[in-house]
Amino acid sequence: MIDVAPTILEAAGLPEPTIVNGVLQSPMEGTSMVYAFNDAASPERHDLQYFEMFGNRGIYHRGWSAVTKHRTPWIMVGGVMPAFDDDVWELYDGSGDYSQSRNLASQNPEMLSKLQRLWLIEAVKYNVLPMDDRTAERISPEAAGRPTLIRGSSQLFFPGMGRLSENSVVNIKNKSFSVTAEVAVSGAGADGVIIAQGGRFGGWALYAKGGRATFVYNVLGIQEFAVEADRAIPEGTHQVRMEFAYDGGGLAKGGDVTLYYDGEAAGAGRVGATQPMIFSADETTDIGYESGTTVTSDYTADGSRFTGKIHWVQIDLGPDDNDHFIDPEERLRIAIARQ
Numbered sequence: 001m002i003d004v005a006p007t008i009l010e011a012a013g014l015p016e017p018t019i020v021n022g023v024l025q026s027p028m029e030g031t032s033m034v035y036a037f038n039d040a041a042s043p044e045r046h047d048l049q050y051f052e053m054f055g056n057r058g059i060y061h062r063g064w065s066a067v068t069k070h071r072t073p074w075i076m077v078g079g080v081m082p083a084f085d086d087d088v089w090e091l092y093d094g095s096g097d098y099s100q101s102r103n104l105a106s107q108n109p110e111m112l113s114k115l116q117r118l119w120l121i122e123a124v125k126y127n128v129l130p131m132d133d134r135t136a137e138r139i140s141p142e143a144a145g146r147p148t149l150i151r152g153s154s155q156l157f158f159p160g161m162g163r164l165s166e167n168s169v170v171n172i173k174n175k176s177f178s179v180t181a182e183v184a185v186s187g188a189g190a191d192g193v194i195i196a197q198g199g200r201f202g203g204w205a206l207y208a209k210g211g212r213a214t215f216v217y218n219v220l221g222i223q224e225f226a227v228e229a230d231r232a233i234p235e236g237t238h239q240v241r242m243e244f245a246y247d248g249g250g251l252a253k254g255g256d257v258t259l260y261y262d263g264e265a266a267g268a269g270r271v272g273a274t275q276p277m278i279f280s281a282d283e284t285t286d287i288g289y290e291s292g293t294t295v296t297s298d299y300t301a302d303g304s305r306f307t308g309k310i311h312w313v314q315i316d317l318g319p320d321d322n323d324h325f326i327d328p329e330e331r332l333r334i335a336i337a338r339q
């Protein structure tokens, strides 16, 4: 796999890029296969390759391969993980056993030991170590202890923003949060998405439905919790806000939702459960519309565009400050903090 890009570059006569959009690139680690195009019998140049995923490891070296299964990849929760040292390795001789049907580990322990050692050397070289065999936790930067692209407890968005990946948006999971939007609505009322994150199989959206602000939380596409305002967003420029008061007591709990117009309560309801780690690998956060699949069947992606005007949208994390309204100074302070 890692040989494909160097092969294409050499075949096209292009140099390996060293800088892309001002960002210094790591060197490509593959080997171009062009040398073999007209010489099928030429000796292989890429004769050593390690593999590691979720603690499962393997190494190829000059026809031989050694592999060990640390875990079953699709079992995401539960199960007892063995120590890495207790993993059982298998050894295969690819020169006569391409399908890895004859495990030679007990017959040729010297070769196995040599390949295990090579795996460790490669693992050091390519930053595989230290290995991390947690599963779901690794998806969440907070749980994994990994830095995120976005810092702080507040984020301001503007219309036109969209396709924002989950790690580019403050993490609303397992905590209280609020979403506030300043919108301008004509006499005809408004429809459509103010902000949405995720999609059909998990996410949330704040949108207008028949003029009324509505918040929906979709848990894994299995449960949908909707809270609708008791009246339409009034004509003119107003702040529409939803507050989520997390129940606490662990991950994935529910919470109370309250909707506000200009700081005045406009509806309340419950979200029974939430998603603790991730909404989706490919769905995004969108302002003023929703792309990909939609969080709710109340609208389609095509018909999701907000019919009023959005001035800004802000997500704030943490407990409710009992204010329910964002004044212009506060908004400016948050905008400047992001510069």
Ligand SMILES: [Ca+2]
Binding pocket: 196, 197, 198, 199, 200, 283, 284, 290, 291, 292, 293, 294, 295
């Ligand atoms: Ca979506």
